[in-house]
Structures are given as structure tokens and as C-alpha cells.
Amino acid sequence: MSTPERPLTWVDGEPGDQLCVLDRGLAYGDGLFETCRIVDGRVPLWPWHIKRLQASAQALSIALDVTQLHVWLRDVFSELTGRNIGQGTLKILLTRGVGGRGYQYSRHLVPTVVLQVYPDSLSPFSDPLTPLRVRVCEMRLAANKVLAGHKHLNRLENVLARSEWQNSNIHEGLMLDNHGCVIEATAHNVFIWQSGQWYTPALSECGVAGVMRQLLMNELLPGIGYKVKVVPITLAEMYQADEVILCNSNRGIRPVGEIIDTSGEPRRFLKHDNAQALRALLGEFVQGKGSVK
Missing domain, CATH: 3.20.10.10 (D-amino Acid Aminotransferase, subunit A, domain 2)
Incomplete structure (x- = not known):
């Protein structure tokens, strides 16, 4: 069996795929995610994704810095343009951040944001329909x-x-x-x-x-x-x-x-x-x- 290709990954805006073992997303599933389709180098449904991400973050009391997220995303898409990647899946993971043992968390935790891009050649909005x-x-x-x-x-x-x-x-x-x-x-x-x-x-x-x-x-x-x-x-x-x-x-x-x-x-x-x-x-x-x- 072949090894799946690793996605391009950024953690809090920095390239790399290393996550702290104390991150509450890993320990407790304490976070959210969005899966977005990239079409021709953009995310056509982005307004709906960011609206849902904001609403869910508010419901779970996880701080989300939308301005910082957009800065990191612009860097990601600049990298994709340089690599000539126009199609794929963008996954955004937002966790409550790094915390200690136990379910209780500090109100001062800094959330973790993981951005991943899985390049592909799919055109799901225009490919022929297969039941x-x-x-x-x-x-x-x-x-x-x-x-x-x-x-x-x-x-x-x-x-x-x-x-x-x-x-x-x-x-x-x-x-x-x-x-x-x-x-x-x-x-x-x-x-x-x-x-x-x-x-x-x-x-x-x-x-x-x-x-x-x-x-x-x-x-x-x-x-x-x-x-x-x-x-x-x-x-x-x-x-x-x-x-x-x-x-x-x-x-x-x-x-x-x-x-x-x-x-x-x-x-x-x-x-x-x-x-x-x-x-x-x-x-x-x-x-x-x-x-x-």
C-alpha cells in the first residue's frame, strides 16, 4: 500500500506539521474545523465557511482572530500560487489551544490554528454526475x-x-x-x-x-x-x-x-x-x- 501524500501544513502561520501534545484539540477534541474546496486558486464558498466558523467558535467560547486568520490564509494562497496549485481541499482546524491535564481550561488560552492544503485535480462543481x-x-x-x-x-x-x-x-x-x-x-x-x-x-x-x-x-x-x-x-x-x-x-x-x-x-x-x-x-x-x- 502506498503512503498517502502529506498535505501542505501551517501551524499558527508557520510552515510545519508539529503540534504540541498538550493541545486540547488532540487531548479532548476541543475545537472546530472547516473543509473548503479550492477552485482556480480561490475558495468560492468562503463567506459561508467563515460565517459558520465564527458562529461555532462563539458557541464553544473559543477565541477566533479573524483578521489574523485572513493574514495567514493570504500567505498560504501566495504559496499555492508559487507552486502552481489551483485545485484541492483547504482544511482549517481551530483548537482551544495548549492546556494542562483535565477538562477545565483557563480562559486565557491562546487558540491553535492549523491550515492544511491537499492538492488534487478534481472539479466537483462541473464533473459529470455519477449516481x-x-x-x-x-x-x-x-x-x-x-x-x-x-x-x-x-x-x-x-x-x-x-x-x-x-x-x-x-x-x-x-x-x-x-x-x-x-x-x-x-x-x-x-x-x-x-x-x-x-x-x-x-x-x-x-x-x-x-x-x-x-x-x-x-x-x-x-x-x-x-x-x-x-x-x-x-x-x-x-x-x-x-x-x-x-x-x-x-x-x-x-x-x-x-x-x-x-x-x-x-x-x-x-x-x-x-x-x-x-x-x-x-x-x-x-x-x-x-x-x-
């Missing part, structure tokens, strides 16, 4: 109204869910809550199209309120005359949908072609017209967008 094969995961998401919606570093549920399959023909896994309602996929949000109406699961108790989810709900779909209903969605209701799509800010909008339930029975979705139209709309939207470069 995904999705399975239903056995791992359930626990309820926590305080953490619900935030992209915090405690992602062990998603890690365990993703470990349930090794088959490369399965592209994603649906995650349910303890009531049996669909919440999200391991790394995507979920939308269904049924009888002329868009629906997406309620995330009031668990799940991540993704940037692409917010963009679809608040801008793209209203822009073409659709209002998304946020409701609990059972598996049975999802199986009755005309279309199912998964989305995130790094891979865009992706149609689901098949869901395999826990008995191994496949439920197929043959219509992908709305996914195709939304992908085209998203491709137009990202042109000229983005403030980080």
Missing part, C-alpha cells in the same frame, strides 16, 4: 442540542460509521439518530425531492449543518422558487422519494442511485434531473465567488 451507492449505517448519532449543527472535532461517531464497510463500490453511509430518523451521511448532508417539494432532515439534536446545505436552503433553491422544508425524515419516507441527493462544500451536489438497507435490500432511484439542474446552477454560482485567494 452514488449508499448503505445504511448501524452506528447511530447521539442527541446533544448544544453541539448539534457545529462541525466540532469530536467525530468518532462518523469514524465508526465509516469503518463499517471497506467495499469501494459503496460510496457513502447514511446515519440515523436513536429515533430511527435520517440525519446525514458520514460526510454529506441529505436532501430529498418528493412530489414537487424539497425536504432536508432536522438537525436540532445532532448532525452537522453543512455549508452546502445552507447555500442550497438559503440561496440556490429559493432563487429558483423552492422553499426547503426542514422536517424529521424516516428511512421509509426516504425510500418513497423521487430523488435523493447528498451534498457538501468539498464535493458539491451528488445524486443517490441506490440505498442498501441493513438487510442488504437495494432501493433504487432512477431520476436525477433535479440533481443535474442543481449541479449546473451551483457551477454558475461559484464563478467569480470567493474572497480568499
Whole structure:
């Protein structure tokens, strides 16, 4: 097995990948992260990413110096330009910082900011659509109204869910809550199209309120005359949908072609017209967008 290529990494603005072993992000998952798609040397959805990062940092009482973050990001993108890197994934990790043993922390900790870039040649906002094969995961998401919606570093549920399959023909896994309602996929949000109406699961108790989810709900779909209903969605209701799509800010909008339930029975979705139209709309939207470069 080949060794994965290491990302370009900066810690608090300095090149390097060494993190203090006392960092609370490592010890307790005490922090947040954002995963952003780089397109043509910029982050087209940056306004949505920084808004969510600020909101989540405030919710967890982690200080975030946005001005300093933008200075470091400008240095990163200057380096990418020099290396002729225009496509890839930017990951931003914000931890509470270096602290001592124990859950209690000092209010005077200085947060740690890690910036990572994974170069690639993907064009997820414009590549041809390939319907995904999705399975239903056995791992359930626990309820926590305080953490619900935030992209915090405690992602062990998603890690365990993703470990349930090794088959490369399965592209994603649906995650349910303890009531049996669909919440999200391991790394995507979920939308269904049924009888002329868009629906997406309620995330009031668990799940991540993704940037692409917010963009679809608040801008793209209203822009073409659709209002998304946020409701609990059972598996049975999802199986009755005309279309199912998964989305995130790094891979865009992706149609689901098949869901395999826990008995191994496949439920197929043959219509992908709305996914195709939304992908085209998203491709137009990202042109000229983005403030980080």
C-alpha cells in the first residue's frame, strides 16, 4: 500500500506539521474545523465557511482572530500560487489551544490554528454526475442540542460509521439518530425531492449543518422558487422519494442511485434531473465567488 501524500501544513502561520501534545484539540477534541474546496486558486464558498466558523467558535467560547486568520490564509494562497496549485481541499482546524491535564481550561488560552492544503485535480462543481451507492449505517448519532449543527472535532461517531464497510463500490453511509430518523451521511448532508417539494432532515439534536446545505436552503433553491422544508425524515419516507441527493462544500451536489438497507435490500432511484439542474446552477454560482485567494 502506498503512503498517502502529506498535505501542505501551517501551524499558527508557520510552515510545519508539529503540534504540541498538550493541545486540547488532540487531548479532548476541543475545537472546530472547516473543509473548503479550492477552485482556480480561490475558495468560492468562503463567506459561508467563515460565517459558520465564527458562529461555532462563539458557541464553544473559543477565541477566533479573524483578521489574523485572513493574514495567514493570504500567505498560504501566495504559496499555492508559487507552486502552481489551483485545485484541492483547504482544511482549517481551530483548537482551544495548549492546556494542562483535565477538562477545565483557563480562559486565557491562546487558540491553535492549523491550515492544511491537499492538492488534487478534481472539479466537483462541473464533473459529470455519477449516481452514488449508499448503505445504511448501524452506528447511530447521539442527541446533544448544544453541539448539534457545529462541525466540532469530536467525530468518532462518523469514524465508526465509516469503518463499517471497506467495499469501494459503496460510496457513502447514511446515519440515523436513536429515533430511527435520517440525519446525514458520514460526510454529506441529505436532501430529498418528493412530489414537487424539497425536504432536508432536522438537525436540532445532532448532525452537522453543512455549508452546502445552507447555500442550497438559503440561496440556490429559493432563487429558483423552492422553499426547503426542514422536517424529521424516516428511512421509509426516504425510500418513497423521487430523488435523493447528498451534498457538501468539498464535493458539491451528488445524486443517490441506490440505498442498501441493513438487510442488504437495494432501493433504487432512477431520476436525477433535479440533481443535474442543481449541479449546473451551483457551477454558475461559484464563478467569480470567493474572497480568499
